[in-house]
Amino acid sequence: MFDSLSGRLERLGTSLRSRARLTDADLEEALAEVRGALLEADVELSVVRAFLDAVRERVRGENVAQSLTPGQHVIKAVHDQLIEVLGGTTLKVTYASKPPTVVLLAGLQGAGKTTTAAKLASWFKQQGRQPYLVGTDLQRPAAVEQLRVLGSQIGVEVYSESTDPVSVARAGVAEALRLGRDVVIIDTAGRLAIDEALMAEVREISAATTPHYTFLVIDAVTGQDAVHTARAFHDSLELSGIIVTKLDYDARGGAVLSARGVVGRPVVFASTGEKLADFDLFHPDRMASRILGMGDILSLIEQAERTMDPEVMADSAQRMMSGAFTLDDFMAQLNQIRKMGSLGGLMRLMPGMTKDMRKAAENVDDGELNKIEAIIHSMTRRERREPQIIDGSRRSRIAKGSGSSVAAVNQLLKQFELMKKTMKQMSGGGMPQLPGGMGKMAQMASRAAAQRGDALPPGFEAMASGMRGAAPTVTPSTGGKGKKKKGGRVTPPKNR
Amino acid sequence: MIVWWIVLAVIALGVIALVVRSRRQRRLSHVVLEPERAPMPEVLVTQIAPRPEIDDSPGLDRRLASSRSIFERVRSISVHGALAPEQLDVVEEVLLRSDVGVATTTALLEELRANGAPDGVAAAIRAALMSSFSADRSVRTSADEGRVPVWLFVGVNGVGKTTTIGKLAWHETQAGKSVVLAAGDTFRAAASDQLQLWADRTGADIVRATEGADPGSVVHDALGRAQAHHADLVLADTAGRRVNNANLLDELAKIRRVADREPGQVVETFLVLDATTGQNALSQAQEFLAAAEVTGIVLTKLDGTARGGIVVAIERELGIPVKFVGVGERAKDLLAFEPAAFVDSLLSA
Numbered sequence A: 001m002f003d004s005l006s007g008r009l010e011r012l013g014t015s016l017r018s019r020a021r022l023t024d025a026d027l028e029e030a031l032a033e034v035r036g037a038l039l040e041a042d043v044e045l046s047v048v049r050a051f052l053d054a055v056r057e058r059v060r061g062e063n064v065a066q067s068l069t070p071g072q073h074v075i076k077a078v079h080d081q082l083i084e085v086l087g088g089t090t091l092k093v094t095y096a097s098k099p100p101t102v103v104l105l106a107g108l109q110g111a112g113k114t115t116t117a118a119k120l121a122s123w124f125k126q127q128g129r130q131p132y133l134v135g136t137d138l139q140r141p142a143a144v145e146q147l148r149v150l151g152s153q154i155g156v157e158v159y160s161e162s163t164d165p166v167s168v169a170r171a172g173v174a175e176a177l178r179l180g181r182d183v184v185i186i187d188t189a190g191r192l193a194i195d196e197a198l199m200a201e202v203r204e205i206s207a208a209t210t211p212h213y214t215f216l217v218i219d220a221v222t223g224q225d226a227v228h229t230a231r232a233f234h235d236s237l238e239l240s241g242i243i244v245t246k247l248d249y250d251a252r253g254g255a256v257l258s259a260r261g262v263v264g265r266p267v268v269f270a271s272t273g274e275k276l277a278d279f280d281l282f283h284p285d286r287m288a289s290r291i292l293g294m295g296d297i298l299s300l301i302e303q304a305e306r307t308m309d310p311e312v313m314a315d316s317a318q319r320m321m322s323g324a325f326t327l328d329d330f331m332a333q334l335n336q337i338r339k340m341g342s343l344g345g346l347m348r349l350m351p352g353m354t355k356d357m358r359k360a361a362e363n364v365d366d367g368e369l370n371k372i373e374a375i376i377h378s379m380t381r382r383e384r385r386e387p388q389i390i391d392g393s394r395r396s397r398i399a400k401g402s403g404s405s406v407a408a409v410n411q412l413l414k415q416f417e418l419m420k421k422t423m424k425q426m427s428g429g430g431m432p433q434l435p436g437g438m439g440k441m442a443q444m445a446s447r448a449a450a451q452r453g454d455a456l457p458p459g460f461e462a463m464a465s466g467m468r469g470a471a472p473t474v475t476p477s478t479g480g481k482g483k484k485k486k487g488g489r490v491t492p493p494k495n496r
Numbered sequence B: 001m002i003v004w005w006i007v008l009a010v011i012a013l014g015v016i017a018l019v020v021r022s023r024r025q026r027r028l029s030h031v032v033l034e035p036e037r038a039p040m041p042e043v044l045v046t047q048i049a050p051r052p053e054i055d056d057s058p059g060l061d062r063r064l065a066s067s068r069s070i071f072e073r074v075r076s077i078s079v080h081g082a083l084a085p086e087q088l089d090v091v092e093e094v095l096l097r098s099d100v101g102v103a104t105t106t107a108l109l110e111e112l113r114a115n116g117a118p119d120g121v122a123a124a125i126r127a128a129l130m131s132s133f134s135a136d137r138s139v140r141t142s143a144d145e146g147r148v149p150v151w152l153f154v155g156v157n158g159v160g161k162t163t164t165i166g167k168l169a170w171h172e173t174q175a176g177k178s179v180v181l182a183a184g185d186t187f188r189a190a191a192s193d194q195l196q197l198w199a200d201r202t203g204a205d206i207v208r209a210t211e212g213a214d215p216g217s218v219v220h221d222a223l224g225r226a227q228a229h230h231a232d233l234v235l236a237d238t239a240g241r242r243v244n245n246a247n248l249l250d251e252l253a254k255i256r257r258v259a260d261r262e263p264g265q266v267v268e269t270f271l272v273l274d275a276t277t278g279q280n281a282l283s284q285a286q287e288f289l290a291a292a293e294v295t296g297i298v299l300t301k302l303d304g305t306a307r308g309g310i311v312v313a314i315e316r317e318l319g320i321p322v323k324f325v326g327v328g329e330r331a332k333d334l335l336a337f338e339p340a341a342f343v344d345s346l347l348s349a
């Protein structure tokens, strides 16, 4: 939802900005816009109504700060209410004093419970825990098999047997206790909230295992039904929270608002991709920034902390700025990026990206990384260190060796040079000043770092502002407003 | 110019790496002082928002004060000719709650306003909805002379592609046809095992490969097998994929081309949609239509509380007919789509 909502709010802002005072009619007009945006984003009708009422009250009840125009006042009220409905702060996951901590996952068919179970296990592992998976979905063909495959990928054992779901759950927890595992995640079969027999079964599983956490797993693209489902599962199971999946399908996810609105329990985790790394605690405040199109630099930093080797990355970043950057460095960096998850997922978190840029980023496939790596692999050591020696015959040899075309090799080399030049300019203080929102990245990153009381490393500002230099060269290819030369060639970064 | 994205990521992550390193260095300096893990508190859920009082359907209940179904309420509004705003509000609410969507609902209300309701509001809205379902929904089962007919199944993750194939395989084998299943989902863990179980249940033949194999060659092999055994139909499964990734859609287009090459011929491409999905289903339909020439929709999970009203928008705007509906997890739980029954169930939401 959030793209279109922020778009609408922006439009709302400009039409109201000029007026000095907000009349009731203005307010209703503005709220009608908000209503449309929320409904288009699949927020459930009664949740929308409650939301609009709350915003109306906020606007009327609050003392208008002198500095706010009426339009900004509405926007602020909508934003504040959004944060309130999404839940102000992140839920802290704590552990039972007497292990194991038992986590039960429930939800509709196809919501993504099994994948989520594995991702959650992998998350707990990263927290230094020893998770254990229990597969009680004996209903869907090969569901347990799927869990076993995923379990072996992440190195977490899976318990199941072909008795009945309640016995499997009970035995699974007992087994975890015996093995000394401290977190047990129970995957269950998908079920409809109106299926009395299956709802009774999941209640029995719950009674048999007394879970510390019961999470509803819900698909981000769910429509109006999110409310029925969430309420029915909450009534049956007393949910402790919600896990939202497939948030990468579209950034809207009005179901998050609906489910959260009706259950009143926090959204705890969010899944944003098919890779195991694309999963993390849900941060309502960050989601709110995303709503405002500010990206999510904090998530990015945390993801980097968890997965990449900052030494490798930072070293080559520093070499980049000193101009001694080689294709080997480039390759090392690509490896680090790959560890962090999908490129599209990463770019989505970047602040200051326009909608077009974000859309283009979605289409960046990790297969492209493979192609680039294949090209660099086909170079000799010397070629990697001194790409300027790569002449025509070397190019065709490299193209052949990597199974790509000479044009692709040319493109890579040209852009590598351009990247090098840009970085050098930045460190030399000659900041390429160009349009594009990427400059915000610098501000956001430094603000984020400052908030945490971190001193910025030397060269950081220079490097970050360089994002601005990189941006416009991207924009043309994404159908944005950037300038395109004849023949579709990309305009290189300009000096101020 | 995809390379630029990578360049951009390298630069950005370089910046981030510097931040991360500085944070890590700071942390290392106090690491000795910190206890390894905070003591575990007993309280597990630290944040519970008050559960807001949300009326089930506040507007309706207030306005209609009845437990009868909305359809009956709509039916009971028996004004002829001009429509009162409150009546339109009721209709609007019914449609929005069924996931028909804002744009389509507005369009339907416009039609209602323009045409009036000579036979009452219920009949008028029913007629407007019925006219949305005007496409031909016959299902093609035969291919050109000497070629093997293929039904291809596409859709996002978890909508019910594999289950639908299982149901159709059952249906077709019951009717005495010989069916070959192509386990074209080589991506998701144990996807082939899932289809294998359906093959075992229905007696259909199956061609499968190891995880990570090329889905195109699985389909290709299935065609070869079908031809050699003179099978009547190939049902080809594909991995669930999101639609905002051009590469995944390209891959699908490739699978479709393989399936449509001699000896195969794709006679139906079914987009499987989950009835619980909201407005995103429209973009799913748009993208899959472009990438895989979708010829029909299977609307699954109609046995739940979701109405699947988004297919109204899809048929109106894209002209893709709904051909089957899924109403459960068993082999028999698949029905041919009936517009009249569907419209009634929409209006009784």
Ligand SMILES: Nc1nc2c(ncn2[C@@H]2O[C@H](COP(=O)(O)OP(=O)(O)OP(=O)(O)O)[C@@H](O)[C@H]2O)c(=O)[nH]1
Pocket (backbone or CB within 6 Å): A109, A110, A140, A190, A192, B155, B156, B157, B158, B159, B160, B161, B162, B163, B164, B185, B188, B191, B238, B239, B240, B241, B272, B300, B301, B302, B303, B304, B325, B326, B327, B328, B329, B333
């Ligand atoms: N209640 C109900 N459940 C269904 C229906 N169709 C499918 N399901 C269930 O939905 C879940 C997902 O179905 P699958 O057939 O695995 O879906 P898929 O599209 O093949 O999923 P992926 O291959 O993972 O993308 C399973 O638990 C099915 O049993 C239906 O009509 N009603």
Ligand SMILES: [Mg+2]
Pocket (backbone or CB within 6 Å): B161, B162, B163, B185, B191, B237, B238, B239, B240
């Ligand atoms: Mg499948």
